Amino acid sequence: MLSRLVFVSGNALKSSGSFGAGLVQASRSLQTSSQSLAPVPPLPEKGGKTRHGIIPEELFQLLYPKTGVTGPYMLGTGLLVYLLSKEIYVINHETFVAASIGAVFIYGIKKFGPQVAAFADKLNEEKVAKAQEVKDLAVSNLTQAIEDEKKEQWRAEGRSMLFDAKRNNVAMLLETNYRERLHMVTNEVKRRLDYQMPSRTCTVAWSRSTWSTGSRRASSAASHLSRRRPVLPSASQT
Amino acid sequence: MADRPVPIVEKRLMDVKLGELGTWIGGRDFTPNGIIASIRRGHDRYYNKYINVKKGGIGGVAMLLAGYIAISYLWEYDHIKHDRWRKYH
Numbered sequence: 001m002l003s004r005l006v007f008v009s010g011n012a013l014k015s016s017g018s019f020g021a022g023l024v025q026a027s028r029s030l031q032t033s034s035q036s037l038a039p040v041p042p043l044p045e046k047g048g049k050t051r052h053g054i055i056p057e058e059l060f061q062l063l064y065p066k067t068g069v070t071g072p073y074m075l076g077t078g079l080l081v082y083l084l085s086k087e088i089y090v091i092n093h094e095t096f097v098a099a100s101i102g103a104v105f106i107y108g109i110k111k112f113g114p115q116v117a118a119f120a121d122k123l124n125e126e127k128v129a130k131a132q133e134v135k136d137l138a139v140s141n142l143t144q145a146i147e148d149e150k151k152e153q154w155r156a157e158g159r160s161m162l163f164d165a166k167r168n169n170v171a172m173l174l175e176t177n178y179r180e181r182l183h184m185v186t187n188e189v190k191r192r193l194d195y196q197m198p199s200r201t202c203t204v205a206w207s208r209s210t211w212s213t214g215s216r217r218a219s220s221a222a223s224h225l226s227r228r229r230p231v232l233p234s235a236s237q238t
Numbered sequence: 239m240a241d242r243p244v245p246i247v248e249k250r251l252m253d254v255k256l257g258e259l260g261t262w263i264g265g266r267d268f269t270p271n272g273i274i275a276s277i278r279r280g281h282d283r284y285y286n287k288y289i290n291v292k293k294g295g296i297g298g299v300a301m302l303l304a305g306y307i308a309i310s311y312l313w314e315y316d317h318i319k320h321d322r323w324r325k326y327h
Contacts, residue, residue, distance in 0.1 A: 043292050045291065046294075048287045050296075050297030050301065053295075087324065087327055089311075090319070090323075092318070113296065121293070
């Protein structure tokens with residue numbers, strides 16, 4: 001539980017670039033020489049197990065086949081008795097200090113351990129949630145960008161249809177213009193021919209109604225060329 | 239567990255047989271760089287096993303404190319010797 005706080009503050013240490021940070025980063029660079037460690041594997045859930053807080057479980061596993069469950073405890077008792085009897089561990093005033101401090105320590109851990117652990121877990125979860133939020137936001141932004149890009153591509157495909165429509169428009173304008181001019185030409189030609197027809201018939205009628213001599217014919221042809229008010233053919237039908 | 243033969247010097251200590259112990263110690267790297275590298279490896283193993291986990295227990299820190307207590311008792315032993323209760327053991 002204390003190591004959870006160490007971990008929480010260890011992250012702060014890592015970012016501040018102390019000696020431990022250098023070691024961790026060096027170890028990361030040593031481990032990740034091959035390309036197979038990306039993404040970084042998640043942290044293990046629980047640490048190595050320890051019995052009574054200070055003796056690693058591996059010792060018990062090591063001695064279990066030969067001495068069973070009580071083996072390590074017998075070993076511990078024997079060691080303790082040996083140290084006391086040979087006075088390699090001397091009992092003096094410091095022993096009582098150590099005993100009282102140890103008692104307070106163990107009492108504090110037993111009583112407040114779970115609460116501190118829950119607090120540290122909450123801090124960790126908040127950090128993870130924040131990072132997850134950032135990641136989710138980034139992912140949603142990127143998917144939105146992908147959607148927009150696809151839409152733009154679809155729009156770009158439609159441009160050819162737009163150009164076809166514009167081409168059709170221009171062709172229609174040209175056609176309309178051409179037909180307009182064709183109508184104008186037809187109308188003008190018809191107008192001129194419509195003028196020529198009655199004027200020819202009236203000069204023919206007028207020339208019939210006069211004495212027909214060559215010179216008169218010639219002068220009538222000349223006078224026909226000059227402007228004379230034409231007489232309607234119905235008036236000269238006699 | 240018979241994979242390809244590894245040179246003795248590169249085996250981990252627990253895999254070295256008793257007879258090969260001399261060769262193993264003779265082949266280890268005792269240059270300052272080698273010592274620092276071995277300290278770094280040891281630190282990394284301890285750190286990644288007991289401290290760099292999601293739900294660590296008291297063991298990670300407690301073992302370090304216990305080791306510190308033991309080493310400081312050892313360094314002070316010459317001074318503590320004089321508090322002994324009996325002269326002959």
